[in-house]
Amino acid sequence: MELGRLIEEARAKLGSDLLEAGGVKPLLLRVKPERVVEAASLLKQRGFNHPLSVTGVDYPERKEIEVIYHVSRLEDKAVVALKVALSRDKPSLPSLRGVWPGVHLHERETWEMLGVRFEGHPELKRFLLQDDWEEGVYPLRRDYKLKPEV
Amino acid sequence: MPVRVAWGIQHPMSGHLTLYLDVDGDYVINTEPDVGYTHRGLEKTAEYRHFIQFVPIIERACNFDASNFALGYARAVEALMGVEVPERAKYLRVIAAELSRIMSHLYAQALLSMTGGFETMTVWSANDRELILDLLEMLTGARVTHTYIVPGGVRADLPEGFKGRSEEVLSYLERRIWDYYKMLFQNKTFQDRTMGVGVLSREEAIELGVTGPNLRASGVDFDTRRDDPYAAYDKLDFNVVVFKEGDSYTRALVRFYEIAESIKIIRQALKDLPEGPVKCKVPPALPKGEVYTRVETGRGELGIYLVGAGGNRPYRLKISAPSFRNLMGLIHLCRDVPMGDIPVIYYSFDILLLDVDR
Numbered sequence: 001m002e003l004g005r006l007i008e009e010a011r012a013k014l015g016s017d018l019l020e021a022g023g024v025k026p027l028l029l030r031v032k033p034e035r036v037v038e039a040a041s042l043l044k045q046r047g048f049n050h051p052l053s054v055t056g057v058d059y060p061e062r063k064e065i066e067v068i069y070h071v072s073r074l075e076d077k078a079v080v081a082l083k084v085a086l087s088r089d090k091p092s093l094p095s096l097r098g099v100w101p102g103v104h105l106h107e108r109e110t111w112e113m114l115g116v117r118f119e120g121h122p123e124l125k126r127f128l129l130q131d132d133w134e135e136g137v138y139p140l141r142r143d144y145k146l147k148p149e150v
Numbered sequence: 151m152p153v154r155v156a157w158g159i160q161h162p163m164s165g166h167l168t169l170y171l172d173v174d175g176d177y178v179i180n181t182e183p184d185v186g187y188t189h190r191g192l193e194k195t196a197e198y199r200h201f202i203q204f205v206p207i208i209e210r211a212c213n214f215d216a217s218n219f220a221l222g223y224a225r226a227v228e229a230l231m232g233v234e235v236p237e238r239a240k241y242l243r244v245i246a247a248e249l250s251r252i253m254s255h256l257y258a259q260a261l262l263s264m265t266g267g268f269e270t271m272t273v274w275s276a277n278d279r280e281l282i283l284d285l286l287e288m289l290t291g292a293r294v295t296h297t298y299i300v301p302g303g304v305r306a307d308l309p310e311g312f313k314g315r316s317e318e319v320l321s322y323l324e325r326r327i328w329d330y331y332k333m334l335f336q337n338k339t340f341q342d343r344t345m346g347v348g349v350l351s352r353e354e355a356i357e358l359g360v361t362g363p364n365l366r367a368s369g370v371d372f373d374t375r376r377d378d379p380y381a382a383y384d385k386l387d388f389n390v391v392v393f394k395e396g397d398s399y400t401r402a403l404v405r406f407y408e409i410a411e412s413i414k415i416i417r418q419a420l421k422d423l424p425e426g427p428v429k430c431k432v433p434p435a436l437p438k439g440e441v442y443t444r445v446e447t448g449r450g451e452l453g454i455y456l457v458g459a460g461g462n463r464p465y466r467l468k469i470s471a472p473s474f475r476n477l478m479g480l481i482h483l484c485r486d487v488p489m490g491d492i493p494v495i496y497y498s499f500d501i502l503l504l505d506v507d508r
Contacts, residue, residue: 025378026442051359052444053470055455070442070453070470074356074370077377081442102359102478109474113193128186128507139194140466146198 003027003078006046013042026070026079033084033093040069040082040099047073048080054106056114058141063088065141067116069096069103092117113140152179157492159187166503167496173489181484183477189507196467201227201301201436204464209295211469212505214257217243217250217286218447219505220299225380226454227301229441231433238426239303240382244419246289246298247381247445248412252323253282254448255405255412258500262402263334265493266343271334278326281319288312303429313420320413327409335403344399348483348495351396360479361472362450363408364499367401369394374446386418398498405500435462449473449500471505 007021010029018039020030031039052070059066062085069082084093095118097104105127107118112126115138126133138144151174158168168184192211196204208223209216221243228235235243256279263271283293288309290296298305334340350360355368365372373390375383391407393400436458444453450472459465480499484492 050356052451052475053453053455053468055466055468055470057457057466068455070455074372077372079442079444100359101357102475105474105478127184128189130186130189139191142197144194146194 006043009046010039010042014039020083023081026081028081028083030083030085033086036082036084037094037096037099040096043071043080043082044099047075048078049100050074051100051102051106052079054103054110056110056116056140058088058114058143060088060142065091065114065116067091067093067110069100071100086116090117091115092119094119095121097121112138114138115141158184165501166507167501169484169492169496171484171489171492176489178484178487178489178492181481183481185477185503185506187507188504192508193467193469196464198463200462201464204467205300206295206297208469209297210504211471211508212447212449212473212502213294214502214504215250215254215448216295216297217246217290217299218254218445219452220297221247221381222443222445222447222452222454224299224301225445226441226443226456227436228432229443230436230439230456230458231301232437233302233430233432235303236427236430237382237424238307239428239430241419241423242304242308242428243299243381244383244386245416246286246296246304248416248419249282249286249289250296251448252409252412253279253286254500255409256282258405258448258497259330259334259402262344262398262494262497262500263340265497266340268334268337268340271330274326274330274333278323281323285312285316285319288315300429302432303427305429307428308423316416316420320416324410324413327406330406335399335406341399344402344494344498345397347398347491348487348498349395349397350479350483352394354482355396355479358478358482359475360450361475362446362448363391363404364401364450364476364479366390366392367404368396374444374451378444380443380445382419385422386415388415388418398494401498401500435460436464447472449502449505450476469505469508471508473501473503473505474508476501477506 017032017035048071050072055068057066064085072079152172155171166187170182171178172180212219256275260272260275287293290298352369371392388411391404440457442455453470455468457466
């Protein structure tokens with residue numbers, strides 16, 4: 001299916017909650033956090049079923065944390081980036097594990113490294129950082145500074 | 151009543167992985183992985199380094215397939231900057247990347263045969279891997295972590311005598327892999343040990359985000375080299391190896407045939423190698439913007455999400471590593487299997503904990 005038609009369909013379904021759409025490699029869709037499950041379900045129905053990665057990016061000046069899901073469709077090798085911007089004080093969004101089971105570990109990593117809460121995720125617990133890492137300190141946020149090496 | 155057993159971290163077969171296995175008798179009921187033993191925070195380190203300084207660091211994300219990881223990073227940086235590298239550099243990149251892939255596949259084969267007690271095969275693979283390492287040393291100056299592929303091209307041109315030596319090694323390896331085939335893949339014991347063990351269906355593989363040879367062993371015809379071409383892959387002729395069984399045997403077999411394909415690719419690249427410069431100037435800073443690019447490494451697809459903010463350091467670099475994605479498939483399969491199948495499934499997936507942890 002043409003990516004242009006996919007954008008139209010997303011616009012028809014989400015209306016003004018589809019904040020941004022465009023690009024080809026990858027196709028970018030930015031939606032409001034509360035509509036993310038609907039957007040993901042639409043993408044899955046249209047063949048995007050192969051999850052690639054989940055990324056969190058911290059923007060302290062904008063007081064936002066962006067979460068980006070990259071998902072691909074194997075039929076025509078297209079990649080879509082589903083993006084949501086969350087408030088930095090209390091970043092949370094519904095887990096997309098129900099739509100794409102493969103994002104399980106990716107969401108866990110994003111929670112651990114950036115403190116984004118994925119509501120409904122059954123296993124949000126530490127797995128990459130060491131066990132005695134301080135609670136509430138998220139190393140991939142911009143305000144976490146590395147100590148000088150010498 | 152299940153008992154929880156820690157398989158790893160100091161288990162001789164576990165590598166750097168800990169699997170907590172809930173075991174009932176000899177049966178594994180549930181598996182929970184505990185990774186992070188080799189976590190080095192590469193993504194955070196990237197925010198503190200000049201983008202050129204990060205090239206040797208990203209190779210440490212996967213020591214056994216260094217050039218492919220450097221190529222993935224270089225592709226992302228160049229895409230962000232809008233730089234097109236010279237033709238000759240593209241071909242040299244293919245040569246380094248394919249040698250690196252053979253090196254990674256031979257290592258995987260060595261470890262998998264070790265789990266079944268086929269130590270002859272382990273030694274053969276490790277021995278022949280040395281020849282590839284020597285070739286890479288000749289080309290790049292280093293055996294394992296090459297830092298050969300850098301943003302803007304490659305570091306140096308082809309050394310004198312490389313074409314001759316590589317032809318010797320490749321034609322040796324081309325004959326030699328059929329010894330592997332007879333020794334390992336036609337071996338009844340190995341077949342019994344791996345056939346039908348850890349079967350991952352096509353739907354499961356796609357849904358769990360499994361990638362690379364493991365995905366192709368489950369019947370999915372996808373290879374980033376062909377389907378999202380980079381470097382000179384669009385000008386080279388090669389086959390994508392696909393099987394549909396999805397068991398441990400086929401996963402090993404995909405890698406075996408990919409070694410043969412890699413030999414073919416290197417030969418073509420050396421034959422078609424165009425003249426010209428091997429690197430070009432790149433801007434001193436990363437422009438504002440973001441890219442997501444992917445390349446096919448030996449273990450699967452490596453995705454790099456790079457955000458630039460105008461400075462010479464990345465604002466954010468996400469390494470979506472192939473073994474991290476394959477780990478989902480491993481957890482899925484390590485349920486309701488006999489304890490003895492765990493190492494076979496694990497090594498047939500070719501998961502390297504260095505690139506899970508990053």
